[in-house]
Amino acid sequence: MREFKKSSKLDHVCYDIRGPVMDEANRMIADGVDIMKLNIGNPAPFGFRAPQAVIDAMAGQLTETEGYSDSRGLPSARRAILEYARKKGLPNVGMDDIYTGNGVSELITLSMQGLLDNGDEVLVPSPDYPLWTASVTLAGGKAVYYICDEQSDWNPDIEDMRRKITPRTKGIVVINPNNPTGALYPKELLEQIVELAREHELILFADEIYDRLCMDGQEHVALASLAPDLLTVCMNGLSKSHLLAGYRCGWMCLAGRKDHVKGYIEGINLLSSMRLCSNVPAQSLIPAALDNLESTNEMLVPGGRVYEQREIITGLLNDIPGMSAVKPKAAFYIFPKIDSKRFNITDDETFVLDFLKSKHVLLTAGSGFHWNQPDHFRIVYLPEAAQLRDACGRLADFLKDYRQAP
Ligand code: PLP
Numbered sequence: 001m002r003e004f005k006k007s008s009k010l011d012h013v014c015y016d017i018r019g020p021v022m023d024e025a026n027r028m029i030a031d032g033v034d035i036m037k038l039n040i041g042n043p044a045p046f047g048f049r050a051p052q053a054v055i056d057a058m059a060g061q062l063t064e065t066e067g068y069s070d071s072r073g074l075p076s077a078r079r080a081i082l083e084y085a086r087k088k089g090l091p092n093v094g095m096d097d098i099y100t101g102n103g104v105s106e107l108i109t110l111s112m113q114g115l116l117d118n119g120d121e122v123l124v125p126s127p128d129y130p131l132w133t134a135s136v137t138l139a140g141g142k143a144v145y146y147i148c149d150e151q152s153d154w155n156p157d158i159e160d161m162r163r164k165i166t167p168r169t170k171g172i173v174v175i176n177p178n179n180p181t182g183a184l185y186p187k188e189l190l191e192q193i194v195e196l197a198r199e200h201e202l203i204l205f206a207d208e209i210y211d212r213l214c215m216d217g218q219e220h221v222a223l224a225s226l227a228p229d230l231l232t233v234c235m236n237g238l239s240k241s242h243l244l245a246g247y248r249c250g251w252m253c254l255a256g257r258k259d260h261v262k263g264y265i266e267g268i269n270l271l272s273s274m275r276l277c278s279n280v281p282a283q284s285l286i287p288a289a290l291d292n293l294e295s296t297n298e299m300l301v302p303g304g305r306v307y308e309q310r311e312i313i314t315g316l317l318n319d320i321p322g323m324s325a326v327k328p329k330a331a332f333y334i335f336p337k338i339d340s341k342r343f344n345i346t347d348d349e350t351f352v353l354d355f356l357k358s359k360h361v362l363l364t365a366g367s368g369f370h371w372n373q374p375d376h377f378r379i380v381y382l383p384e385a386a387q388l389r390d391a392c393g394r395l396a397d398f399l400k401d402y403r404q405a406p
Pocket of ligand 1: 041102103104105106129175178179207209237238239245248249250
């Protein structure tokens, strides 16, 4: 028979987060092994429930949301997003600058497909949320990494960012709050990023899906609010703040100056209409969701699950000899450092695989987030405290005599 291979366009697309470790975990699960999954930011399996009022709002509209909507989205959804954008200080956003999507994921891909030509460069953080790298690559572009510095609360290194800009650079991706580090960037730092984009006439891409998941009373500053004279493509959605990742509900706002990006917007409109529209029932719950932020807030204060689980995981990891972790300020991820010399770790994926096979806990290796040293991994701290304690106990035990074979 004729053989069918994957498209060569995918040859250089990196999305290691779902690679061989995940395959091994699935094999073990099929063999009946009980795996503790600390690898994916999906709140529902850990007992988090979407706010009832939001589910009711969607249920009540099911019969009216059977048809396609405008390709940008339902007017009611976009009005609610517009109101939210105003609250966040996003400049120059109107109804036509808002696009709903089947999750932010779809819009990340669309935003890159609409912009990049072969060989164009986009600055992407290291570590990154790997869909950004994959989307840049799939669109023919090249992800060029700027370092986020663990010594400085995982903030982006501005000088490194500056060094990486070339005549082919088209944009800078800023993920704030950050997955996988849990960092929340201060306003002064965001201002420096904006200044750099201004100097080099770059487009800003702000992935702010975790903006409603900040802890310790800290305020999230929207990148676009600091850049009225530049285009900022702002991504946001309900998967995380409203615990309904499965509904696939996100949006993108084009904020700031637009007279110089008419062609790009034409591209976005074309791609947006090619997928007709995003899931309409999911769009229909956006007004209720953006009107209901209390349940999110409850998780993030002392006594709330996300807050308490962050306290526990940070403490436990830092107590393990050979391990250290910066306390996250937002979202529900932590990106600990492991002393690679002490454990002779030269391949972080092998480390994660060995741990999985031995202790049945699934982590994600730092290299899955385009971190170029074999000395980090990510934990999703959504499971209950008892499970996190159990997982850290197994990790401490595993490391007692772990040395990676040369
Ligand atoms: N952006 C970041 C930084 C994420 O962590 C995720 C999901 O984990 C997404 C985007 C995609 O979210 P969605 O469910 O809206 O597609």
